[in-house]
Amino acid sequence: MPSQTFESYYQSIRQRQKRESLLWSIGILIVYFYSGYLSEFSLSVVWQGIPHFFDYLSDILPTLHLPVLFADGHTKGSFAYWGYRLNIQIPLLGQTIAIAIAATLFSSLMATFASFPASNNTQIHWSLRYSLRSIAAFCRTMPELAWAVMFVMAFGVGPIPGFFALFLHSFGCQTKLFYETVEVASDKPVRGLRALGASRLMRMRYGLWPQVAPTFMSYTFMRLETNFRQSTILGLVGGGGIGQELMTSIKLDHYDQVSIVLIQIILVVSLLDFISGKLRHRLLKEMSV
Amino acid sequence: MINHSNTISTSERSNNERQYAAIYASRRRHMVITFSLGLIILFYYIFFFYFNGLTPEQMFQGLDKLGQYFARMFIWRNVSQWPFGYYFTQIAVTLGIVFAGTFTATLLALPLSFLASRRVMNTFVLASISVVIRRLFDIMRGIDMAIWGMIFIRAVGMGPLAGVMAIFIQDTGLLGKLYAESHDAVDKRPSRGLSALGANHLQKHRFGIFTQSFPQFLALTLYQIESNTRSAAVLGFVGAGGIGLVYAENMRLWNWDVVMFITLVLVLLVMLMDKASELLRKKYIIGEDIPLFNQPTQHTEK
Numbered sequence A: 001m002p003s004q005t006f007e008s009y010y011q012s013i014r015q016r017q018k019r020e021s022l023l024w025s026i027g028i029l030i031v032y033f034y035s036g037y038l039s040e041f042s043l044s045v046v047w048q049g050i051p052h053f054f055d056y057l058s059d060i061l062p063t064l065h066l067p068v069l070f071a072d073g074h075t076k077g078s079f080a081y082w083g084y085r086l087n088i089q090i091p092l093l094g095q096t097i098a099i100a101i102a103a104t105l106f107s108s109l110m111a112t113f114a115s116f117p118a119s120n121n122t123q124i125h126w127s128l129r130y131s132l133r134s135i136a137a138f139c140r141t142m143p144e145l146a147w148a149v150m151f152v153m154a155f156g157v158g159p160i161p162g163f164f165a166l167f168l169h170s171f172g173c174q175t176k177l178f179y180e181t182v183e184v185a186s187d188k189p190v191r192g193l194r195a196l197g198a199s200r201l202m203r204m205r206y207g208l209w210p211q212v213a214p215t216f217m218s219y220t221f222m223r224l225e226t227n228f229r230q231s232t233i234l235g236l237v238g239g240g241g242i243g244q245e246l247m248t249s250i251k252l253d254h255y256d257q258v259s260i261v262l263i264q265i266i267l268v269v270s271l272l273d274f275i276s277g278k279l280r281h282r283l284l285k286e287m288s289v
Numbered sequence B: 001m002i003n004h005s006n007t008i009s010t011s012e013r014s015n016n017e018r019q020y021a022a023i024y025a026s027r028r029r030h031m032v033i034t035f036s037l038g039l040i041i042l043f044y045y046i047f048f049f050y051f052n053g054l055t056p057e058q059m060f061q062g063l064d065k066l067g068q069y070f071a072r073m074f075i076w077r078n079v080s081q082w083p084f085g086y087y088f089t090q091i092a093v094t095l096g097i098v099f100a101g102t103f104t105a106t107l108l109a110l111p112l113s114f115l116a117s118r119r120v121m122n123t124f125v126l127a128s129i130s131v132v133i134r135r136l137f138d139i140m141r142g143i144d145m146a147i148w149g150m151i152f153i154r155a156v157g158m159g160p161l162a163g164v165m166a167i168f169i170q171d172t173g174l175l176g177k178l179y180a181e182s183h184d185a186v187d188k189r190p191s192r193g194l195s196a197l198g199a200n201h202l203q204k205h206r207f208g209i210f211t212q213s214f215p216q217f218l219a220l221t222l223y224q225i226e227s228n229t230r231s232a233a234v235l236g237f238v239g240a241g242g243i244g245l246v247y248a249e250n251m252r253l254w255n256w257d258v259v260m261f262i263t264l265v266l267v268l269l270v271m272l273m274d275k276a277s278e279l280l281r282k283k284y285i286i287g288e289d290i291p292l293f294n295q296p297t298q299h300t301e302k
Helices: A006-038 A043-060 A086-118 A126-141 A144-155 A159-183 A188-195 A200-237 A242-251 A255-288 B010-019 B021-052 B056-074 B084-116 B124-142 B145-156 B160-184 B189-196 B201-231 B233-237 B244-252 B256-286 B296-301
Strands: none
Touching: A006 B084, A043 A255, A043 B145, A043 B160, A086 A126, A086 A159, A086 A200, A086 A242, A086 A255, A086 B021, A126 A159, A126 B256, A144 A159, A144 A200, A144 B056, A144 B233, A144 B244, A159 A200, A159 B021, A188 A200, A200 A242, A200 A255, A200 B145, A200 B233, A242 A255, A242 B145, A255 B124, B010 B021, B056 B256, B084 B124, B084 B160, B084 B201, B084 B233, B084 B244, B084 B256, B124 B160, B145 B160, B145 B233, B160 B201, B160 B233, B189 B201, B201 B233, B201 B256, B233 B244, B244 B256
16 A cells, blocks of 8 residues: 555654543543532642641641650650550551451352352342342442441440441452453353363362452452541441541541541551561462462 | 252262272361351351340340331332432432542552553562552552542532542552552563563553553452442532432432332443443453454354
8 A cells, every 4th residue: 555655654643642631631620620610629729728737737746846856745845745545556557357257258269159140250140149239339338437336326426336237348349340251251261160060169169269269369459448448437336446546536636636546547557567468469470370 | 969868879989989089088078167167157147146136125226216117218209209309419429429439549540550550660669659559559549439429529629520539549559559559460571572662661562561451450440430429429428529418318218219229220220331332341351352453254153
């Protein structure tokens, strides 16, 4: 086709790409400005608010004086004075971690059982499939704080309502991730097993499960991080854990306590992040072998 | 494995065991590990419920109440008197918060992610800057959206703006980290080729790295918009605007039917967004083939 030179061909492709990117940019800008309008975004308020934000950040910094840094809890400016509520906060933090672990494990277990009937390649009747999927969609769309309010109203204040709230929310999320994993698994082993006369349950157990198990594990570790972060806010509505402490500190302006709780949360999140990253890395390595 | 145990005779089985000792040993080890893990988890739950547990009385009362709530969810009363205008405005405000927050976060996270990437920041001084930025991302991401919302309410007052700022801060941390990881995972060879052609650093990052990490960038942003739509509802609970306020109000008033209605609307909305992002994914993340010059037919046949 010598009718077209390379230059003109290149230009035509490039023109099309430019046109598309221009259209997208305009579209995104319109959505962006309209959503800014909806959410009452105004630069002047942000501009006035930024100093307040940094004021707040400097307010929550503890007052530490170098000479008395390691003095006892009654001297202002020492570490002990800053952390005088640590004996209350650390058990609460432990409770938060316990809620997160309990909710993650149980929701992953339940989602494992729910995901096989919910995926479209396990020859399960469509009515079961769609009802499981809509239950999962409902569970994950209802915000975890709404679940928490509901369970706190039913069971009273404490970590158990927090556990149920977090469990239902993450069950919804995990089920979706899990059945999507099952759906992309190869069906060759399943067909082989079918030819050997394996039952439907056996096909799932020996044909699909070995393919999806490592991915399920990796999603579970990821969920643990998310759940820990979300369980820190369950306390806002009475769901137990460190959130209660944090909210009282913010509302009552116990500035130095806000910073110490935030530091504890960040430390645990980073630690969990690190551990789960390492575990997932090992898992992926084992998978590729 | 598939054979029922009764179809193998005992002698055959012991014969098998001798022959494939390694397989049987690994299977036994696997069983032991699974069993002990199961026991540990069981004990964990027993302790968890033992220490935090409810009395059976509380449990039954609670279950009874829950049953009432769920029953009320499915019986919709006075539907004609519901303030639908208010509900849909609040849903629109939530969407506004999500888009404004996530887009702003994307705009900031993209340049920061290059500064956090190990691949880009490869000398000693630059690497230490990237460590600082990664720690900053950890701090932004480690604190939940609702807590950022409460902090921003102190700064900019109650209302959706605090929600935008909360999503903005949290997503800058999350997206920045994920973008940086996708920059680190690209193929090195295009960058080397570009440096052989005399490209400067900026050009190498733009054409050697970002061209490859762009699909990842788009996928992560789309996913984040979707997931924020779901989680932005918590912002309203702390006063940072949006649909969460409607949830909180109606739960206190025992209007469980409204709670159900709003959740269903949100489910539909998230499904629509899922479809839209699927279209975008097909077009830009999987991508279309651009036929090479002078061989258009060959490519389309393939």
